Amino acid sequence: MQNEPVLRMEGITKIFSGVTALANVSLELERGEVHALVGENGAGKSTLIKIMTGAYTRDGGQMFLEGRAVDFRTPEDAQEAGVVAVYQEVNLLTYRTVAENIYLGREPRRFGLVDWKRMNADAAALLKRLGLEIDPRAPLGSLNIALRQMVAIARGVSFDAKVVVLDEPTSSLTEHEVQILYDVIRRLKAEGTAVVYISHRFDELYTVCDRVTILRDGRFVATRPLAGLEKIDLVCLMLGKQREELRQGTTAFKGVTAAAGETPLLSAEHLKRGRKLNDVTVEVARGEIVGMAGLLGSGRTETARAIFGADSVEAGEVRLEGKTIRRGSVNDAIDSGIAFLTEDRKAEGIIPELSVRENLTLAALPALSTLGVVSRARQAEIVDKFMKRLGIKAANADQKIRELSGGNQQKVLLARWLCKNPKFLILDEPTRGIDIGAKGEIQSLVGELAESGLGVLMISSELEELVEGSSRVVVMRDGQRVGELRGDEISQDNIIRAMAEGATGEATPASTATAHVTDTTPPAATPPAAAPPSEGA
């Protein structure tokens, strides 16, 4: 075999207590290539990386480094061999110098003592090689996040790295800082280092990466060169959808929202939060279910949290029935009639040790109490009513919520909001990880609620759910709103196409902006090579 790849992983399998996290996954890294690794939640990216860098041991498959079979038992083994991972949360020592951080644990020594002179000189040379102007004697804490991250990368490279894994390296960087990172990556590439690049942002993938490997549900889907791979095909591969013949001639639609003239129930305008949310505007009318589509990290959840006041935003305004909600105030949002069912039930939803009753009425307590004393009778009445209405299956209202199934927990959390009679409900992945029965029940309940006048913003990764349940679908990508579908246009094809091709710069006036996604993409027949990466610098 000529031209053996730097690293080859074959048939990698990993099982966690009976659950298969990776099944027969393969990955090949060439010298000097930047290789993107993508996939939605649960695809197995981080498991694969951890096996590659020795943090996990594999349960099946083989791994070859420069043609030799290798078997890393610990991350130190992998580092020694030149395979290193740089994680997004930088694990360095704030009060030590840059040089110390780079050579931590293997400081050059002289007569048994640390050879400071050599360490600083080596570090300076290394940083220069990466094109970084950082003083190796500076304490790490004096650098900004971006430079600290570069130091982390330098530390990785200093192991004579043949493979460097960058796990979401840009998540805390500004636009300018991202450019510094790109420079470093280009230099690594030029030196022949293979870089594995994990990111959810398509613009980054198409700017720096040569090839992409797609994983889905712990399985290998494909490895493709990025040049010539249409975004829409990439999205299809990630979501496991067939790229059917995309229907042509769907009626054009405007980017404007809400029925003309009417004040919308909710309007969120020009929400901005770093690179995560870039000028996002959403409007929802009474009785309307607006779906929100987008890949992981596209800004869906960030939009929801910004509307609810759970995260502070740098700019933007949220109004409910024309009344402005105080920025970053969950309480003001709740008091105005906004409810938010979070995507992470365990971390942000349930209070595990409390009963179904207390969990259900948690947000309604002020209304249920007089002078701070909760009326047991009124509490029981509400709990009873909603347990029946939503079909919550629990031994009784005293059962701890953590003992319930996921679907029933979700119903309790939904009831927590419904018993407050909200005007506007945000559902973030309302049916993720719950059984089919409960899923159907929740979906039809949401439909009924909307008919009775509630406005709903529903975020979902399941295209079927969006297509069936929404009267309008807003599509997000890279922290921006890139398209909107309504009526007949709402189809899985169109959503995927918008996720992939929707104009990046809704903000740039001259571009196709909010306009019709199908305008920007010549349908189906585009030859592969005709879709060069258009964004980036």
Add this chain to the structure above:
Amino acid sequence: MQNATPVNSAGAGGARPRRSLLTDYGPTYGALAALVLLVLANALFTQNFADVNNFRNILLQVAPTVLVAVGMTLVIATGGIDLSVGSVMAIAAALAATNLERGLLPAVLLGLFAALAVGFINGALISGFRIQPIIVTLALLITGRGVAQVISRGGQIILIDNQNFMSLGKGFVGPVPMSVVVMLVVVAVAIFVMRATSFGRYVVAVGGNEAAARLAGIKVHRTKIMVYALSGLLAGLAGLIEAAKAEASDATKVGLYIELDAIAAVVVGGTPLTGGRVTVVGTLIGALIMQVITTSFNMLGIGFAWSLVLKAAIILVAVYIQRPKVA
């Protein structure tokens, strides 16, 4: 700490109320059983133990610890800790003792108000500046005792001769010592607050899952400040009782190491240090267990050091029983 409790995926929501009832109250029942056993064993084998005067004595001695421990229970239920209680006791005692010439009421109010204020500062620093509770209250533990000594004219022992004030520590309501009455009232009110009010639920919700509590509209900051303020107030009350009992305020001694006894009482009683669950009754039982051990060892003539060893063992057992169950 993680709440790594796996969700019961048994579709129907697991109809096992019996089991859950037992494990829910396990620590408290365990503590109660331990207390009953201790008392019975002592009644049988320790001379003069089963005597009304002895029981009254035990209650009298445990009262300040229980007052502090009740405040500590609320703090721990939110997932925090309050190490400053002993110093707060000293501040309250010193302020009251040095101001008794102004009258009973002003002196008592001044002491309690200062205690409340220190608690408030604890809470404000912890929730407002997001400093760890153990650090903030450790700082107040150190400075607080210094402040108490400054108040006591440079660390002097301030003698008290106000009879009305002393009755707080030495007086009786019928056959029951005044301080025991105060203790019982505080325990009863705390039980009511935790069970019946929305504040009680907020405390447990904040300790159980702060992020979820915030997204449900609970005012997390306010709740935290409240529990630390209450802890301070109760510690102040305990400080006044200690001073009244001793007929003097010794800023170097009042409330020394009481934070450890209080935390032990809370933990042995069944409120886990991770927060999210609470039992005020358990705390009372926990404090009684510790006191009964001290008293009985004393009566049996066994060295004080051995009672410490037994207490340590009980704390370890209690924490072991409460450890997060991972299936």
